[in-house]
Amino acid sequence: MSLAxxxxxxxxxxxxxxxxxxxxxxxxxxxxxxDARETARLQRIARDPGLGINRTLHKxxxxxxxxxxxxFTCRVLGTRRLCDELARFWRDHPPASxxxxxxxxxFCDWLVQRRLRLRYLDDVVAYERATLELERARTxxxxxxxxRFRHDPTALLAALSQxxxxxxxxxxxxxxxxxxxxxGKAVWTLHVRDAYNSTPSSDPPQAPHLVGATEVATRKVSPxx
Amino acid sequence: xxxxxxxxxxxxxxxxxxxxxxxxxPCDVDYVEVVPDIxxxxxxxxxxxxxxxxxxxxxxxxxxxARMPVVPHSIGLSIGSAAHFDRDHIAQIERxxxxxxxxxxxxxxxxHLADHGGQRINAGIxxxxxxxxxxLDLLAPRIREVQRSVPRPFLxxxxxxxxxxxxxxxxxxxxxxxxCRESGCGLLLDLHNLHTNALNHGFxxxxxxxxxxxxxxxxxxxxxxxxxxxxxxDAHSGAIPDEVWxxxxxxxxxxxNLGGVTFEVFGSWVESVGLARIREDLRRLxxxxxxxxxxxxxxxIRAHAHEAHVAHACEAHA
Numbered sequence: 376m377s378l379a380x381x382x383x384x385x386x387x388x389x390x391x392x393x394x395x396x397x398x399x400x401x402x403x404x405x406x407x408x409x410d411a412r413e414t415a416r417l418q419r420i421a422r423d424p425g426l427g428i429n430r431t432l433h434k435x436x437x438x439x440x441x442x443x444x445x446x447f448t449c450r451v452l453g454t455r456r457l458c459d460e461l462a463r464f465w466r467d468h469p470p471a472s473x474x475x476x477x478x479x480x481x482f483c484d485w486l487v488q489r490r491l492r493l494r495y496l497d498d499v500v501a502y503e504r505a506t507l508e509l510e511r512a513r514t515x516x517x518x519x520x521x522x523r524f525r526h527d528p529t530a531l532l533a534a535l536s537q538x539x540x541x542x543x544x545x546x547x548x549x550x551x552x553x554x555x556x557x558x559g560k561a562v563w564t565l566h567v568r569d570a571y572n573s574t575p576s577s578d579p580p581q582a583p584h585l586v587g588a589t590e591v592a593t594r595k596v597s598p599x600x
Numbered sequence: 601x602x603x604x605x606x607x608x609x610x611x612x613x614x615x616x617x618x619x620x621x622x623x624x625x626p627c628d629v630d631y632v633e634v635v636p637d638i639x640x641x642x643x644x645x646x647x648x649x650x651x652x653x654x655x656x657x658x659x660x661x662x663x664x665x666a667r668m669p670v671v672p673h674s675i676g677l678s679i680g681s682a683a684h685f686d687r688d689h690i691a692q693i694e695r696x697x698x699x700x701x702x703x704x705x706x707x708x709x710x711x712h713l714a715d716h717g718g719q720r721i722n723a724g725i726x727x728x729x730x731x732x733x734x735x736l737d738l739l740a741p742r743i744r745e746v747q748r749s750v751p752r753p754f755l756x757x758x759x760x761x762x763x764x765x766x767x768x769x770x771x772x773x774x775x776x777x778x779x780c781r782e783s784g785c786g787l788l789l790d791l792h793n794l795h796t797n798a799l800n801h802g803f804x805x806x807x808x809x810x811x812x813x814x815x816x817x818x819x820x821x822x823x824x825x826x827x828x829x830x831x832x833x834d835a836h837s838g839a840i841p842d843e844v845w846x847x848x849x850x851x852x853x854x855x856x857n858l859g860g861v862t863f864e865v866f867g868s869w870v871e872s873v874g875l876a877r878i879r880e881d882l883r884r885l886x887x888x889x890x891x892x893x894x895x896x897x898x899x900x901i902r903a904h905a906h907e908a909h910v911a912h913a914c915e916a917h918a
Contacts, residue, residue, distance in 0.1 A: 378738070382681065383683070386714040389723055416765055416767065424830070426763050429723075433723060436725070470724055471720055472722055473637060473676065
């Protein structure tokens with residue numbers, strides 16, 4: 376199994392800069408698992424500038440997939456916070472597959488557990504996680520997704536879908552339910568969780584991601600219109 | 601390579617933003633190459649079924665298959681992984697052969713899967729194999745198993761590498777020649793990978809071409825790239841550079857078993873390269889093909905597949 380250990384160590388050189396630096400310095404080589412030739416090869420690779428290109432490509436690919444799957448979450452986090460959180464997340468979550476939807480869902484759950492004090496983040500993470508669950512490859516229809524919003528989802532999602540960071544979105548606790556219709560399209564239904572507004576709106580919210588929603592002042596999920 | 605491939609001509613790697621080229625009549629390509637893995641989801645070894653096809657993607661491939669051959673170029677096998685050999689992936693390729701009856705298929709001579717602490721890790725990029733006898737002994741029986749499981753010629757692509765394992769027991773040409781001879785696989789000769797490796801590691805690409813047994817070459821890849829941090833990247837981000845045209849012009853007439861030349865451009869770069877420039881390169885490729893090799897002639901196996909497809913469609917509409 377020496378070759379398997381060598382390949383494992385080669386991948387770790389790309390994923391883990393601390394490991395790379397220790398190997399390059401001769402401080403950390405899994406010598407008992409590698410033969411002398413493999414050990415020497417690993418140390419040369421750790422010192423090779425081409426390794427940095429592999430790391431750049433690896434991170435760029437992984438980051439690109441995540442940004443594509445969670446565009447609103449990434450926008451609310453902002454570049455610096457996103458990089459910080461991803462660095463922490465990736466430290467404990469090595470990439471397992473070319474299919475990144477499960478990783479994006481795991482990142483959503485991880486962000487929720489982090490309890491970051493960042494306005495709108497919980498709403499947006501819950502919304503995008505639900506969207507991914509509807510898109511997840513499965514043999515049967517996906518279960519209905521319920522998303523509890525604290526802020527007005529119409530205004531919040533409209534701002535994000537226009538490429539803006541949301542500002543000044545009013546609080547408006549409500550629940551949105553999502554399911555997939557016969558054509559495979561996500562259909563969202565919105566209703567106010569409590570009688571927050573004294574007069575229910577007769578107009579459906581116009582946010583592009585809440586197509587066909589109906590708003591009612593009730594806890595029940597409304598039929599889709 | 602144990603059998604010559606059908607001579608298809610010039611192909612284009614499938615990307616949705618290139619649809620205008622695939623759907624044009626007359627069409628500038630003779631076949632479409634596709635990374636089939638993007639049209640299914642691998643839910644993991646424990647899932648049943650493990651692979652779920654994307655219906656829309658498969659329908660698009662069937663639509664194209666009615667007009668031209670579809671050639672799969674997979675990214676998922678990781679045939680060089682010491683810790684993994686994914687027979688489920690091979691079975692999925694064979695299922696796709698049942699749907700698209702491709703004339704050959706290919707993957708990468710590299711690895712991207714490893715194990716760490718009992719957990720599978722996917723590097724997401726193709727990593728180099730040591731050019732040693734140990735690697736050949738790992739690869740050859742696996743290639744033979746692929747050939748038994750998917751009864752179509754199987755090609756492996758020479759890898760691009762930004763760091764090398766440079767003390768191998770063989771040089772790259774000797775390693776590739778030996779692998780093809782011992783396993784019976786063909787070579788997908790990626791000339792842009794060769795150009796990239798030559799630039800980044802300072803060797804003469806012509807010397808490697810002269811040392812290769814070009815009778816093993818079943819397909820050629822061409823592409824463009826870009827510079828980053830002092831390296832040239834195989835980014836599939838541009839038109840075909842002059843250096844790659846030079847390599848192609850030398851190589852093309854020396855490959856007696858060649859099935860096709862495929863141009864690769866990633867979808868995210870199509871707009872900046874421009875469809876007009878991509879078409880221009882495709883026409884230049886077709887001119888080179890016509891100059892050096894007989895005109896594309898669809899092989900009997902394709903004709904049968906096409907007739908069966910049409911018959912099936914007629915039954916469905918009857």
